[in-house]
Amino acid sequence: MSTATPTPVKAERGVLTKKGLQADHPTWCPGCGDFAVLAAYYKTLEKLDLPQQNIVTLAGIGCSSRFPYFVNTHGGHFIHGRSLPFASGVSLGRDDLHVFVFGGDGDGFSIGGNHLDHAGRKNFRLTYVIMDNFVYGLTKKQTSPTSPQGFKSKTDPWGVFDRPTNPMRKLLSSGATFVARTHATQIKHMMEMYERAALHDGFSVIEVLSECVEFYKGAFDAGNPRKGGAFETIDEEVHDVSDMAAALALAEEPWPGKFGVYYETQQPTKNKLEKDLVEATRQKVGHKSDKELLAKTFASMR
Amino acid sequence: MPHNSANPIPAREELIRDAVIRLAGNSQDGIQSIGGFLARLAGRSAQEVMTYMTIPATISGGPSIFQVRMGTGEVLSAGDEADFLLAFYQHSYEDHIGFLKEGGVLLYDSDHVKLEEDDHRFVRVGVPISALTVEALGGSSREKGKNLFALGLLSRIFKLDVGKLREIFKERFGGKAEDVLRNVNLAFDAGFSYPIDNVLDRYFSFQSEEESEGPPQVTMDGNTALTLGLIAGGVRHGAGYPITPWSTIMEMLRQQLPRYGGVFVQAEDELAAVSMAIGFSYAGRLAVTGSSGPGISLKMEALGWATMAEIPLVVVNIQRGGPSTGLPTNVEQSDLLQAIHGSHGDCPRVVLAAENVEDCFYIAREACQLARKFSVPVFVLSDMSLASRIEAFDEPDLDALMIEPSLDTEDRPADFKPYDLERITRHAPPGTWVEGGVFPQVTGLEHDEAGHPSANPQMHAKMMKKRRSKIQQIAAELPPSQVFGDREGEVLVVGWGSTWGPIRETVIRERDCGRKIGHLQIRYINPLPNDLGEIFSRYEHILVVEMNDEGLYGYGQLATLLRARYCNPAIRSLNKTDGLTFKIKEIRQGIEAICPSPAATLQAPVQA
Numbered sequence: 068m069s070t071a072t073p074t075p076v077k078a079e080r081g082v083l084t085k086k087g088l089q090a091d092h093p094t095w096c097p098g099c100g101d102f103a104v105l106a107a108y109y110k111t112l113e114k115l116d117l118p119q120q121n122i123v124t125l126a127g128i129g130c131s132s133r134f135p136y137f138v139n140t141h142g143g144h145f146i147h148g149r150s151l152p153f154a155s156g157v158s159l160g161r162d163d164l165h166v167f168v169f170g171g172d173g174d175g176f177s178i179g180g181n182h183l184d185h186a187g188r189k190n191f192r193l194t195y196v197i198m199d200n201f202v203y204g205l206t207k208k209q210t211s212p213t214s215p216q217g218f219k220s221k222t223d224p225w226g227v228f229d230r231p232t233n234p235m236r237k238l239l240s241s242g243a244t245f246v247a248r249t250h251a252t253q254i255k256h257m258m259e260m261y262e263r264a265a266l267h268d269g270f271s272v273i274e275v276l277s278e279c280v281e282f283y284k285g286a287f288d289a290g291n292p293r294k295g296g297a298f299e300t301i302d303e304e305v306h307d308v309s310d311m312a313a314a315l316a317l318a319e320e321p322w323p324g325k326f327g328v329y330y331e332t333q334q335p336t337k338n339k340l341e342k343d344l345v346e347a348t349r350q351k352v353g354h355k356s357d358k359e360l361l362a363k364t365f366a367s368m369r
Numbered sequence: 370m371p372h373n374s375a376n377p378i379p380a381r382e383e384l385i386r387d388a389v390i391r392l393a394g395n396s397q398d399g400i401q402s403i404g405g406f407l408a409r410l411a412g413r414s415a416q417e418v419m420t421y422m423t424i425p426a427t428i429s430g431g432p433s434i435f436q437v438r439m440g441t442g443e444v445l446s447a448g449d450e451a452d453f454l455l456a457f458y459q460h461s462y463e464d465h466i467g468f469l470k471e472g473g474v475l476l477y478d479s480d481h482v483k484l485e486e487d488d489h490r491f492v493r494v495g496v497p498i499s500a501l502t503v504e505a506l507g508g509s510s511r512e513k514g515k516n517l518f519a520l521g522l523l524s525r526i527f528k529l530d531v532g533k534l535r536e537i538f539k540e541r542f543g544g545k546a547e548d549v550l551r552n553v554n555l556a557f558d559a560g561f562s563y564p565i566d567n568v569l570d571r572y573f574s575f576q577s578e579e580e581s582e583g584p585p586q587v588t589m590d591g592n593t594a595l596t597l598g599l600i601a602g603g604v605r606h607g608a609g610y611p612i613t614p615w616s617t618i619m620e621m622l623r624q625q626l627p628r629y630g631g632v633f634v635q636a637e638d639e640l641a642a643v644s645m646a647i648g649f650s651y652a653g654r655l656a657v658t659g660s661s662g663p664g665i666s667l668k669m670e671a672l673g674w675a676t677m678a679e680i681p682l683v684v685v686n687i688q689r690g691g692p693s694t695g696l697p698t699n700v701e702q703s704d705l706l707q708a709i710h711g712s713h714g715d716c717p718r719v720v721l722a723a724e725n726v727e728d729c730f731y732i733a734r735e736a737c738q739l740a741r742k743f744s745v746p747v748f749v750l751s752d753m754s755l756a757s758r759i760e761a762f763d764e765p766d767l768d769a770l771m772i773e774p775s776l777d778t779e780d781r782p783a784d785f786k787p788y789d790l791e792r793i794t795r796h797a798p799p800g801t802w803v804e805g806g807v808f809p810q811v812t813g814l815e816h817d818e819a820g821h822p823s824a825n826p827q828m829h830a831k832m833m834k835k836r837r838s839k840i841q842q843i844a845a846e847l848p849p850s851q852v853f854g855d856r857e858g859e860v861l862v863v864g865w866g867s868t869w870g871p872i873r874e875t876v877i878r879e880r881d882c883g884r885k886i887g888h889l890q891i892r893y894i895n896p897l898p899n900d901l902g903e904i905f906s907r908y909e910h911i912l913v914v915e916m917n918d919e920g921l922y923g924y925g926q927l928a929t930l931l932r933a934r935y936c937n938p939a940i941r942s943l944n945k946t947d948g949l950t951f952k953i954k955e956i957r958q959g960i961e962a963i964c965p966s967p968a969a970t971l972q973a974p975v976q977a
Contacts (some may be wrong), residue, residue, distance in 0.1 A: 078806025141799035143776040144812040153639035156648020185637035368587040
């Protein structure tokens with residue numbers, strides 16, 4: 068998958084533009100839903116106008132996980148399934164950064180499924196975008212954890228019979244403090260979800276239905292009005308986003324379900340709790356220097 | 370009971386250089402704490418000390434021993450046999466009497482132990498330890514406190530410094546309820562005032578050594594020393610997952626790091642632990658992760674990423690018996706090749722091995738330095754025996770050794786490249802502005818100098834060389850290897866890790882017997898020092914001593930490596946996998962097997 072590296076447009080400190088955010092030309096297939104996911108990310112960053120050097124774009128492995136190469140921010144392309152713990156370390160080590168993680172359904176719901184539960188429970192301050200295409204694309208059409216029953220893949224040529232993961236239910240039960248769902252063909256909605264997720268203080272996660280035109284064409288037509296489907300958004304006058312039971316009920320709605328913020332709550336972040344612990348502990352030890360503290364520990368072992 | 374205090378023959382004082390005292394009981398009897406008190410006392414009395422313990426792999430209870438070797442002069446190993454055995458139970462007596470040397474003292478709890486009538490090889494001293502402890506503390510205590518009663522007895526027999534012991538009790542129990550310290554002293558006093566002279570015709574006293582002028586001694590186990598070494602090396606972040614015998618390091622880091630403004634995370638699994646640690650390091654905070662064999666296996670993919678992405682990281686492996694869950698509470702050195710080669714692909718990284726408790730501190734600190742300087746993962750290998758044994762050593766000079774961590778987010782010039790082929794990688798962590806505003810990518814895909822994916826065949830070869838040459842540069846910068854004993858001769862005994870003590874003691878004894886023999890302990894396993902070939906050429910035989918299997922071809926893991934590098938047929942291997950540390954006599958037999966001593970050769974015809 069080698070690609071010619073175009074010279075990125077140079078950015079100026081303090082001026083965040085789309086051109087300044089573009090990097091390598093994306094390697095995705097023409098028509099891939101991921102292009103729109105990327106475009107919406109550029110636009111959201113422009114709108115948020117964060118210091119560019121403080122934005123970090125991270126990913127695991129998969130088509131979607133090539134993301135960091137296409138964005139001119141500090142970026143890291145980690146291993147399959149482990150982008151969340153990697154990003155958690157970045158976030159916890161450096162509270163001044165804005166950490167965004169991109170990945171696919173394989174990364175999030177299969178090989179890295181366990182990390183989702185714990186990143187949610189610990190409420191690290193970061194945003195995780197799962198670009199769900201219901202199929203393994205990079206490895207060319209094997210069954211994914213979200214492939215619906217009956218889907219014919221190379222590993223289930225007679226049609227998938229394992230029940231798929233319910234992504235929203237999984238995200239809700241992870242303990243994530245912001246859970247939303249959007250569709251790659253609805254760029255405005257996508258941007259709105261990104262923005263709210265980025266501004267949420269805690270672990271925010273978004274499922275984006277992003278079509279794989281090569282191996283699962285038409286998978287998300289039911290949620291796309293231009294293909295005869297219905298893009299039904301959540302009315303927050305009616306749906307209380309702090310109501311977990313209501314959110315779970317939304318997750319159980321029949322395909323294609325609703326789009327928008329399912330759940331949002333404010334819980335102390337791991338970042339804050341650890342910072343508070345450090346502050347209280349530093350206070351307790353009288354803000355002594357590291358050398359004095361270690362010398363004291365040694366003295367207690369004489 | 371001979372409670373009559375009249376004692377016609379005064380007990381005789383025996384001056385000793387050192388003593389091996391084995392305490393055998395059950396794990397809940399607190400024998401580890403008596404051992405700990407003795408070790409600390411020795412440390413404060415300018416005596417050398419080394420401890421050795423076994424704990425059962427059960428949740429609670431089960432037979433357990435704690436062995437203390439203390440004395441004047443250098444104590445190098447825990448001792449092949451005991452001078453003194455304290456047996457709390459019948460099983461303690463039966464299982465450990467074979468370890469007591471002939472003429473040694475067997476002190477036993479006569480409430481629990483029935484001796485074999487006609488075994489008169491030992492000085493047998495029965496004391497109703499259980500009953501007297503209950504008597505001293507009152508009925509509700511049951512037998513709790515008999516460890517301190519026993520310590521009282523030992524203090525009397527070995528003329529220990531009771532004042533110093535009481536200070537240690539006060540430090541240990543002073544913060545607790547008042548009656549705790551009182552009971553400790555009551556139990557101790559009951560043991561100390563027991564008229565042991567009636568049943569034991571001698572007491573021992575360590576040859577006094579002049580108090581040295583040097584720094585004070587500190588007393589701790591290997592895992593504690595390693596943890597403090599990481600802190601001195603500037604590690605303030607890390608992540609781990611519990612596994613014996615690594616867990617105590619992560620517990621200490623979790624409790625200690627907030628004092629230094631840092632954080633340690635207990636992750637959901639080993640994969641998350643290593644990934645989080647790499648995340649910290651990528652963000653500019655040098656981090657540690659660690660585990661024991663099984664957990665290290667799980668970390669291997671991510672560690673490969675750290676080599677590829679050139680991320681500084683410290684990885685600790687407190688080895689135990691493998692494979693698989695293996696012998697979780699026994700010692701083995703069988704993860705050496707895993708540390709070097711455990712990840713897929715050609716994946717060079719640094720591997721260091723600590724040789725004793727003191728070295729756990731220094732090597733952990735050095736690992737931090739190397740990781741930072743060369744932007745590379747560095748393994749620190751320790752093992753079960755080092756993890757839990759207690760030694761006393763000179764307090765490190767923190768003025769010279771302390772490394773304060775720093776976050777480098779200074780602006781980088783426009784030509785900044787994370788993977789510059791001409792330089793050793795020094796990443797610009799997130800938060801760093803790059804002039805011209807092109808930001809670096811850090812990746813596990815093969816990449817060009819900017820960090821963008823490249824499958825160009827020449828680029829792969831160049832990057833492979835970049836990752837390899839910096840490790841070779843480390844080798845070029847290593848200090849000269851230190852050979853102990855004869856600089857040339859019949860045998861060079863080579864070891865790595867915790868075999869340092871037994872090998873050193875063996876070599877000293879062999880030299881005393883007139884053999885031309887040297888000892889080389891290799892602390893830098895990968896890269897190996899460049900001067901080994903020349904050193905090896907000065908000896909007729911090179912015996913590599915390690916606690917791992919002889920493998921399919923008759924050579925242990927380090928021996929395999931050394932033979933591959935030096936093609937020197939003089940390199941031989943002495944291995945064992947019984948889950949125990951090497952005894953001096955085992956190494957002496959190994960030496961004798963490849964190179965019979967002149968004395969033995971002379972005797973042979975006489976015997977024939």
